[in-house]
Amino acid sequence: MHRQHWSVLVVAGLAACGSPEREDVADLIIDHGRVYSFSWDDPAVDGTPAAGAPHAASGWRPDAEAVVVKGEDVVFVGSSAEAGRYRGKGTRVMDVHGATVLPGLIDSHTHVLELGKLEVQVNLIGVATEKEAIERVVDGAKDVPDGEWILARGWDEGAWASHYPTWDLLSETFPDNPVLMDSLHSFAVWGNKKAFEAAGITKDTPDPNGGEILRDASGDPTGVVLNRAGRLLRDAVPETTDAQFRELVAAGLKRMAEDGYVSVHEAGVDTCFMDALEALESEGELPIRVYAMLSARDGALCRKWLERGPVRDNERMLITRSVKAYYDGALGSRGARLLEDYSDRPGHKGVAGCDYGFDMELVAEMMRSGFQVAVHAIGDAGNRETLDFLASVIESDPETRALRHRIEHAQVVHPDDFSRFSELNVIASMEPAHSVEDKTWAEDRLGPERVKGAYAWRTLRKAGARLAFNSDLIGSDHDIFYGLHSAITRRDKHENPPGGWYPEQVMTAEEAIRGYTIWGAYAGGLENEMGTLEPGKWADITIVDIDPLVVGSTEPEKLFEGHIVATLVGGKVLYQRE
Numbered sequence: 001m002h003r004q005h006w007s008v009l010v011v012a013g014l015a016a017c018g019s020p021e022r023e024d025v026a027d028l029i030i031d032h033g034r035v036y037s038f039s040w041d042d043p044a045v046d047g048t049p050a051a052g053a054p055h056a057a058s059g060w061r062p063d064a065e066a067v068v069v070k071g072e073d074v075v076f077v078g079s080s081a082e083a084g085r086y087r088g089k090g091t092r093v094m095d096v097h098g099a100t101v102l103p104g105l106i107d108s109h110t111h112v113l114e115l116g117k118l119e120v121q122v123n124l125i126g127v128a129t130e131k132e133a134i135e136r137v138v139d140g141a142k143d144v145p146d147g148e149w150i151l152a153r154g155w156d157e158g159a160w161a162s163h164y165p166t167w168d169l170l171s172e173t174f175p176d177n178p179v180l181m182d183s184l185h186s187f188a189v190w191g192n193k194k195a196f197e198a199a200g201i202t203k204d205t206p207d208p209n210g211g212e213i214l215r216d217a218s219g220d221p222t223g224v225v226l227n228r229a230g231r232l233l234r235d236a237v238p239e240t241t242d243a244q245f246r247e248l249v250a251a252g253l254k255r256m257a258e259d260g261y262v263s264v265h266e267a268g269v270d271t272c273f274m275d276a277l278e279a280l281e282s283e284g285e286l287p288i289r290v291y292a293m294l295s296a297r298d299g300a301l302c303r304k305w306l307e308r309g310p311v312r313d314n315e316r317m318l319i320t321r322s323v324k325a326y327y328d329g330a331l332g333s334r335g336a337r338l339l340e341d342y343s344d345r346p347g348h349k350g351v352a353g354c355d356y357g358f359d360m361e362l363v364a365e366m367m368r369s370g371f372q373v374a375v376h377a378i379g380d381a382g383n384r385e386t387l388d389f390l391a392s393v394i395e396s397d398p399e400t401r402a403l404r405h406r407i408e409h410a411q412v413v414h415p416d417d418f419s420r421f422s423e424l425n426v427i428a429s430m431e432p433a434h435s436v437e438d439k440t441w442a443e444d445r446l447g448p449e450r451v452k453g454a455y456a457w458r459t460l461r462k463a464g465a466r467l468a469f470n471s472d473l474i475g476s477d478h479d480i481f482y483g484l485h486s487a488i489t490r491r492d493k494h495e496n497p498p499g500g501w502y503p504e505q506v507m508t509a510e511e512a513i514r515g516y517t518i519w520g521a522y523a524g525g526l527e528n529e530m531g532t533l534e535p536g537k538w539a540d541i542t543i544v545d546i547d548p549l550v551v552g553s554t555e556p557e558k559l560f561e562g563h564i565v566a567t568l569v570g571g572k573v574l575y576q577r578e
């Protein structure tokens with residue numbers, strides 16, 4: 001495995017001469033790093049670094065070499081020589097040999113339960129053939145006892161649509177366990193005979209509305225069910241126990257720690273999920289910090305929190321003071337609400353608001369009770385109507401403006417609405433990767449004019465809006481180097497289009513990193529605790545093996561060569577690469 005006990009790189013207990021005062025002795029010194037504290041001011045809205053930034057005509061240079069940690073906090077950031085003064089008996093030193101030390105990364109919009117499922121279940125992403133898929137299951141399910149369900153997910157039903165697999169080889173390989181193989185986009189489920197038996201699907205089972213059971217000439221099922229027939233198989237899997245649910249959540253969070261993140265903002269937590277998070281927190285088992293957004297679709301949970309009130313204590317691993325609401329659908333499937341018709345479907349504007357389950361009264365009540373509201377809005381009408389809604393609550397209760405509400409995605413914004421983000425103190429919470437993933441069809445949906453207001457990070461910044469960057473995993477890859485590359489280049493993983501897609505919207509390397517650090521911290525009301533490396537802040541630190549400021553500014557295609565070296569939360573090393 002890639003993990004290694006961190007003491008290997010640690011030299012313990014070397015007493016320096018001129019030992020410091022007892023209360024000044026560090027627990028940990030991260031030394032010989034290219035440390036960027038990000039303690040200087042934000043860049044101008046056009047991306048020009050602030051006067052105090054460690055940036056000159058020659059480019060970026062680190063503003064420190066060492067970070068000193070005591071307990072869970074940073075106590076000093078500066079030169080190695082000065083950091084040495086904190087060294088005493090018991091101080092552990094982590095020599096990072098010139099790696100780049102950044103404020104801990106924050107993914108401010110995630111779905112870690114789904115990530116946990118990918119971790120715990122057999123991951124089939126990228127399999128090319130039926131045989132390869134089954135080999136992966138054989139490999140991944142070695143420890144599953146006979147009779148128990150084996151779960152896998154990720155085979156690409158789109159790519160396999162002309163030659164769906166059957167249950168033959170799968171049933172032969174797994175005669176004693178029901179096996180369920182969910183597809184990448186969940187439109188197809190593949191199972192073995194045992195699974196179909198457990199689900200009671202036979203020759204006599206009719207195809208459900210909007211679904212299909214694939215069959216042979218005699219009408220017998222052959223191992224794959226499509227679309228809404230998927231639930232016939234999925235419902236046969238025993239319900240997740242509380243312990244399993246906790247395990248999934250913990251697995252997703254642990255994976256995020258390995259991928260360099262010190263915190264996630266979980267976008268839509270329901271009752272079961274919240275129970276798992278609270279249990280993990282009380283057992284001290286939350287690996288990284290979680291900023292939980294309650295799902296507005298779970299009215300009972302929201303009402304419970306209305307009584308309880310938002311968490312104001314920032315000294316916690318789990319902070320709940322935000323609500324995730326959903327205003328419209330997605331652009332790709334033409335569910336996002338547009339002001340004018342879709343360019344590629346006349347007469348259609350998408351769905352929104354009450355039709356989409358947006359409970360205005362509940363959300364307004366949450367705002368008035370001190371909760372931040374994070375509203376999913378994609379289309380230009382979706383964004384405008386969400387801004388209208390926020391404005392109306394703010395008008396009647398002006399103190400709610402200070403809660404830093406957010407629009408999640410803010411994907412297509414009408415030119416008249418950009419300035420309203422800053423007027424209403426609303427954060428645009430956006431996914432750099434979406435711009436490069438959607439570029440092939442976004443213009444079809446929107447046409448050449450409206451697309452200029454899509455994924456418009458620069459326009460938003462120039463209009464005074466605050467941004468936060470995130471992945472919206474598992475829909476997009478949360479790899480930080482991919483996120484930074486998307487933000488800095490607006491090119492995909494194959495560097496297309498070479499000039500960038502609507503390149504006037506690109507971010508600088510500094511802005512991109514801020515989007516995943518201090519701006520994410522601000523979006524969670526935690527900018528005094530995290531997001532930069534400064535004395536008094538939490539020792540939440542991400543160490544990487546390339547300098548993303550230098551590489552991102554000069555050869556951004558090389559960002560993909562970067563790796564996470566270590567992740568620390570509250571001074572504790574959660575992950576360290578070999």
Ligand SMILES: [Zn+2]
Pocket residue numbers: 109110111267472
């Ligand atoms: Zn999401």
